[in-house]
Amino acid sequence: xxxxxxxxxxxxxxxxxxxxxxxxxxxxxxxxxxxxxxxxxxxxxxxxxxxxxxxxxxxxxxxxxxxxxxxxxxxxxxxxxxxxxxxxxxxxxxxxxxxxxxxxxxxxxxxxxxxxxxxxxxxxxxxxxxxxxxxxxxxxxxxxxxxxxxxxx
Numbered sequence: 001x002x003x004x005x006x007x008x009x010x011x012x013x014x015x016x017x018x019x020x021x022x023x024x025x026x027x028x029x030x031x032x033x034x035x036x037x038x039x040x041x042x043x044x045x046x047x048x049x050x051x052x053x054x055x056x057x058x059x060x061x062x063x064x065x066x067x068x069x070x071x072x073x074x075x076x077x078x079x080x081x082x083x084x085x086x087x088x089x090x091x092x093x094x095x096x097x098x099x100x101x102x103x104x105x106x107x108x109x110x111x112x113x114x115x116x117x118x119x120x121x122x123x124x125x126x127x128x129x130x131x132x133x134x135x136x137x138x139x140x141x142x143x144x145x146x147x148x149x150x151x152x153x
Contacts, residue, residue, distance in 0.1 A: 003080070009037050010045045010083045011076055011130070017055065018071045018131045025057075025064030045083055052082030071131055077122035087122070089114045 012035050020026045020034070028046060032039045046065060049055045054074055055065045067074060080087050086094070090111045 004084065006045065006083045007080045009035070009041065010049060010079050013037065013042060013045060014049070014054070014067075014074065014079055014127050015130045015134055017065060018067060018127050019134060021066055024062060025066050027064040030064070048083045049079070052078065054079060054082055067127070071128035072126050074127045075123050076125045076127075076130070077119055079127075080122065087115070087119060089118065 013031050016031045016034050017026050020030060028042045029039060031037070032042050046055060046057075050057060050065075053068050056068045057063070057065055077087065088094070088111075092105070093111060093115065
């Protein structure tokens with residue numbers, strides 16, 4: 001099973017938004033540059049995130065996007081739901097875990113439980129959790145760079 005780039009990029013963009021959003025909105029261009037994601041693609045994702053009420057847009061000079069609520073209250077499954085059609089492990093299941101062929105499908109239960117576990121896990125991880133991990137990774141990378149000796153010719 002593989003999540004689409006829409007889901008991956010949306011989660012990355014939301015973490016980057018939280019990292020960069022100090023006291024002012026963050027432009028999509030800034031997120032695009034940091035995350036190496038196409039500006040056009042991000043515009044489409046942010047339109048969906050805005051409709052999902054996960055981000056708010058701020059117009060005018062210095063405008064951009066801000067999280068619509070605290071990062072600790074925005075879960076990964078909510079982001080995926082905003083940009084994807086469904087979060088189920090097999091194509092025969094609908095978004096509620098109902099299977100079109102459950103009467104004759106001998107593996108229905110395993111797929112249903114897998115879907116529930118995936119959703120349970122993703123609903124337990126917040127943007128704040130991922131931002132904390134990202135900040136630590138940035139600090140670790142900076143420390144590594146400082147510890148690397150310069151090589152002279």
